[in-house]
Amino acid sequence: MGFDGYTGPILTVRLGGELFAIPAGVVREILDMRRVTPVPTAPAFVCNLINVRGRVVPLADLRLRFGMPAAEPTTDTRIVVLEVGLEGEPTTVAVLADKVYEVTQLDEVVSSDVPRIGSRWRPELVAAIGRRNGQFVMVLDIDKVFATAGDAADGRPTQQANRASSAGGNSNAHFD
Secondary structure: OOOOOOOOOEEEEEEOOEEEEEEHHHEEEEEEOOOOEEOOOOOHHHOEEEEEOOEEEEEEEHHHHOOOOOOOOOOOOEEEEEEEEEOOEEEEEEEEEOEEEEEEOOOEEEEOOOOOOOOOOOHHHEEEEEEEOOEEEEEEOHHHHHHOHHHOOOOOOOHHHHHHHHOOOOOOOOOO
16 A cells, blocks of 8 residues: 555544554444454454454454553444455454544655654554644554454464453453
């Protein structure tokens, strides 16, 4: 996904104290937090499933994908349902966001070459760095975020996922 001079709409979301953007064209809907079903053998960052209009959809915790600690859902937590390309096929997935702000435009693209040094985020997962209202915004390459799901964080199930499997799979679980 090339973002040189990108002027398309984006959905801005917060993960921890960071501002991220998802290209609005892949967003299908935004949902309030709901019951999740853990999948203990899945990669740590996609270890839950949700029901979206009768369809089973994998739910990813982007905080874990970017090496942030998991967080309990709050009243601001939202599920963003996306359609991404996986192995050339359109696939419905969902991601957790600590807060969803708005569909907007970047004021400017600062760089589409994310530096390997000095960046807190894996550069291959960030399509561009932009600015919105004076703040840096990391525009995610959402297809790559999911295409490399098997190597999330350290690539192994987390202790949280292991605890979930030994706890009998509480369907209301959200891991801390």
